[in-house]
Amino acid sequence: MRNWKYFRLIIGTVFFLILPPSLVIEKIEKVQIYSKVVAQETKKYSDRLNEEKLQTEAQQLDEKAKQEVENGELETALQTWQQLLDIHQKLGDTDKIAATLHSIGTVYYQLSQYPQALASLNKALKISRELEDTAAISKTLNEIGVIYDRQGKYPKAIEFYEEALEMAKKETDNVNITAILSNLGLVNSRLARYEEAIDFYQEFLQHDPPNKATILTYIGAVYRYLEEFSQALKFYQQALEIYEENEDLLNIATTLDNIGVIYRGQEKYSQALEYHNQALSIREELGDQDGKSTTIHNIGIVHRESGKHSESLEFLTHTLILDRQLGNLNGERISLADIGKLLEKNNQPELAIIFYKKSINITEKIRKDLQVLPIEEQRSYVDGTITDIYRALANLLLAEKRAIESQQILDLLKVQEVFEYMGDMKYDDDKSNQVIMLRLENIFTEKYTQFLDEIGKNDNQNQDISLEKLVTIHDFIGSEEVTEIRSEIKKKAKSQRLTPEMLILLQAQLKEHKKENAAVLYPLILEDRLELILVTANSPPIHRTVLVNQKEFDRVLFAFIVGLIDRREVNDISDYRVIRAGLKLYNWLIEPIENDMKNGRVKTIIYAPDGKLRYIPLGALYDGEKWLTERFKINNITAASIMDLTPRRNRNLRILAGALTEGNYSFAIGNKQFEFESLPFAGVEVEKLASIFPQTKKLLGDDFSKQFMELRMASHSLIHFATHSAFVTGSPEDSFILYGDGELASLREVENWNLNGVELVVLSACETGKGKQLGDGSEILGFGYQMQAAGAAASLATLWRVDDQGTSEFMNDFYTALKGGINQVGAIQKAQIAMINSEYNHPYYWAPFILIGNGF
Known part of the structure; x- marks a missing residue:
């Protein structure tokens, strides 16, 4: 065989030798071309096999990731999606790359890792825009909107929802359109824009969606919040008809509960109980323990409001036991607070205080993860806000002459008010915000917990608790031991020996x-x-x-x-x-x-x-x-400065000052219209400042820009804004600072500023919401907090739009005092007294300047 190969080689060689040279070259070229073609075809075949293999693998990974998401294995799904993304990138499937990035973003969202989710979704959005894939653009915009919504950044969410809706309508994507309309309704209800919310819900209903009943429920919830009970009842009953037609027992029970809450609001207690009891029967039939807790709580509240305190305590205790068994911390804190309210009504303040404290301690424990729920998603028995519980406890402690303890609650109340206004906060993980419990209060808590555990013990798996066991709560509360604890708490708490x-x-x-x-x-x-x-x-x-x-x-x-x-x-x-x-x-x-x-x-x-x-x-x-x-x-102090009043020693001020010296500006934020003119004396104000502190960096006109200011803030110790700004009720995005080039910075954006090392931020021409509709001042508290959270020690703001020339005079006196070595709080007093003794003696001119934070 080996000889035969040699023979073929010799024959071939002789054959080529006897041919003319030109033909030999031609033959060689043909062989080379043929070989190249064969190699190319072989590579194409190999690539095709490899591509088919990768596509098969991609399909398997896609199915695997979806199954993992369905099973709640989100971290594993994330890894699988990432492998899938690598394959699509190798294959160059641009549309599938965008889709996979979208999926990765949604998993990050489910894991509450919002920055990673936004990064992935924005990459997907960029690719979808390049491909002009309207459907994909709409879905990704909606998903981004949901994340901003979840973070409490509602105007930002609305911006993405509205663009998503515009894109979805181009595709006539009915499913996506209804999803976005629902989201727009929810976010507007959060912002108390109830008419807008109802408009979006009504538009949703025009598409005749399969989940029409859900939106009818949302509309009912908005009217309930507005205390327009007859309207709320109408929409809840329409939803109930649909659920009954579909034999949707879970939603039937929920809607019966909602109707019961409406009757309770109308003080029709017998009708309220009728609907709640119908809901309870369905919950028990379905084995819906979480829903059962909600309904039993509703019944307890009806009894409390109708003056049946004994029955109320039994039902609320039952709810608390269920919440503890279910690990429902949010439900537990609400149940504790409602028992506290009941005990307060029943003239047992010492015990009421313990329940309020326990409720607030759970709130403080979970606040880092709390989200502002839309009113449609709140448990139907929730009334008021979380701050109401803090206020109720502070009120009760003060009524009982326990001022030391109430002082801590008042501090925490301010923290909670900022949290509710801003939607999120930065926390000091080393600092405990737990309400201090007295020794005797801890003894009662331990005994009460043992009592609840004993009642909760049962042999059957459906966790039914007999009425006989619940009745014993009265024996426990009225026991000689608990009575003695109450008496000792009253005696020792009033002695003011506590030093929290x-x-x-x-x-x-x-x-x-x-x-x-x-x-x-x-x-x-x-x-x-x-x-x-x-x-x-x-x-x-x-x-x-x-x-x-x-x-x-x-x-x-x-x-x-x-x-x-x-x-x-x-x-x-x-x-x-x-x-x-x-x-x-x-x-x-x-x-x-x-x-x-x-x-x-x-x-x-x-x-x-x-x-x-x-x-x-x-x-x-x-x-x-x-x-x-x-x-x-x-x-003035905020939640951020209340425990940081250390005197500042640095008098070597490095000042950055910007002034709105030209231009007229008109714009709307939310449903408010703002009209601003340039400030003629703003330039004079900054020039006087520079004459007192010659090293001042001045930015006037267009040079006073958002980008320029934010780049230079960190290298200065005092930032001065001689421009219009406003702190208005609503959301943090409704409060703003106007730059010299017409750009705005919202209060929400301040959290991204680098103000570390900044001693004072001055806004010399701002105003707060005023008129007949005053809020609770949380926008002012939020402004002060936000400046300090960004790193500034304090801020100086004005409570109303002030006289331009008068402000210039005040600032001149203020900075002159600072130059003389007086601290900020002293410099404000000195400047105000100077104006009182001048032609600007009316408080309109000198009174609006308030210092928030550490002015020492």
Whole structure:
């Protein structure tokens, strides 16, 4: 065989030798071409086999990832999707790359890893835009909107939803259109834009979707929230008809519960119980333990509101046991709070306080993961907001003369208010926000927990709890042992021997300000009274109660606000409305603690205003002879600064100052229209500032841009904005700062600023929401918090749109005082007194400037 090969080789060689050279070359070229073709075809065949193999593998990975997602194996699914992405990238399947990136983004979303989700979805969106794939663009825009929605960034979510809807309508993608309309309805209801929400829901219904009943339920929930009960009832009943037609027992039960809540709101308690009991029968038939907990809680609330406290306690206890068995922390905190409210109504304040404290401690534990739920998704028995529980506990502690404990709750209340306004917050993982429990309260909690565990024990798997076991809750609450605990709590709590950790820390902070002789003032506005707490460096908190009806308080407060912004010339100062209202407010807020401040030689008030008090400057209160700012320095604090009052030693200020010197601007944010002109004296203000501090970096006109400012903030210790800005009720995106080139920065965007090392941010021409519709002042609290969360020690803002020239004068006096070595809080007082003694003596000119944060 080997010889035969040699023979063939020799024959072939001879054959080529006897041919003419030209033919030999031609033959060789043909052989080369043939070989090349064979190689190419072989490669194509090999590539095709490899491609088919990769496509088969891709299909298997796709099915595997979907199954993993369905099984809840999200981390594993993420790895599988990533392998699939690598294959599509090798194959160059651009549309499939986009689809896989979309899938990866949705898995990251389900894992609550929002930055990664957005990064992946934005990559998918970019590819889909390049491919002009309208359907894919719409779905990805909607998914991005959902993530912003989940983060509480509602206007951003709306922006993506609206573009998604526009794209979906081009494709006439009915399924995607209805999904987006539903999302737009939900997000608008969160923003209290109820008419817009209902419009989107109604448009949704026009598409006659299969889940029509769900949207009818959402519309009913909006009307319920508006307390338009007859309208709510109409939509709930329409939804119920559809669910009954489809024999959808789970949703039938939920809708029966919703209808029961409406009747409860109308104080038709027998009808409410009828519907809740129907729902309960269905829940038990289905074995729906979570739904059963909701319904039993609803029944407990009906009994409480109708005055049947004994029955209410049994049902609410049953709910609490179910929530604990289900591991439902959110339900548990609500049940605890509602039992607390019941015990408070039943004149058992010591026990009510324990239940409120336990509820708040669970809230503090889970707040990092809390999301602002749309009203349609809240458990149907939830009334009010989370802050109502904090306020109820602070109110009860003050009524029981337990001022030290209430001081911590008031601090936490302010933290929670910021959380609800901003939607998220930065946290110090090393700092505990748990409410301090007394030793006897812990003893009761331990015994109560043992009692619940005993009731919850049962042999059957459906976790039924007999009524006989629940009745024993009354024996437990009324037992001699619990009665003794209550008596001892009452005796020892009033002795004020408690020294909570936060009080010790706060007093240690105050002791650092020996020269300032600072004290912290906490007012709390309640329906029938005003509660005042004064914390000084060397003595227990001082507590004073002022009896004033909230309606009367609001009337005087509003008259004070009107007087503050009224510039009409009045010859006799005593005729000023601001004087009359300011004197009344002084008598309510300051006079009751005046002797205590004199005894403590207080010179500086660190002020933690509550609710609508945030709309007025404390320094403008009038004692009959002087404005309060003439007697005290005043520093407002937020949740971020309440435990950081360390004096600043740096007087080497590096200032960055921008001014709106030209242009007119008109724009709408939400449903509010803003009209702004340039500020003629803003340039003068910045020039005067630069003359006092020659190293000031000035940005005027178009140079005062968003990009330029944000790049340079971190390298300066004081940032000055001589421009329009507004803090308005609503969401953080509705509050903004206007730059010289017309760009806006929302309050939400401030969280991305780098203000580390910045001692003070000054906004010299801002305003807050005003008029007849005042909010709770959370936008002002949120502004101060956001500046400090970004790294700034403090911020100086104005409460209303101020006189341009008067502001220039104030700023000149303020910065002159800073140059002289006075700290920020002292410089504000000095500047305000200078204006009081000048032609700008009306509080309109000098009173709006408030310092928020650490002004020491």
